[in-house]
Amino acid sequence: MPGAVISFNSVDSSLSSLKNCQSYINTGMDIATNVALDLVESFNDAEDVNSMEEVMLEYAAMDRELNHYMEAIEETVNQIKQEKPENIPDLKCLVKEKFTALESKNSDSDLEKNEKYIYFKDQLKEMRKQSEACVESEYGACS
Secondary structure (H helix, E strand, C coil), X not given: CCCCCCCCHHHHHHHHHHHHXXXXXXXXXXXXXXXHHHHHHCXXXXXXXXXXXXXXXXXXXXXXXXXXXXXXXXXXXXXXXXXXXXXXXXXXXXXXXXXXXXXXXXXHHHHCCCHHHHHXXXXXXXXXXXXXXXXXCCCCCCC
């Protein structure tokens, strides 16, 4: 007897929506980077810049969680398509298991490896160098 026929159209649609959310996270990270650079450039308190770094780490955490969730869904769908089970399994439960397994491997140091976070730190370092050079110049003017 052949396996149950399962349509994944709604799952594919939901994954597409989640990928749109990922672009919102990336936009938020870009904005946070620009705000932090503006803060450094205008010689604001280091505390303000540090708070933007915390924002970046929060975005990195959201990005990681979203990636894990999408990965769990995609793995579950692919597994079911390959196995073609006779009874339709509990998709929600399977996705949750895979997601929990992925999330259990998280560490805070992972967040600092986020591509946008690394770019953020590099840009801040460059802007600080420029700002320090500006302050140290005898004319007080930046080039």
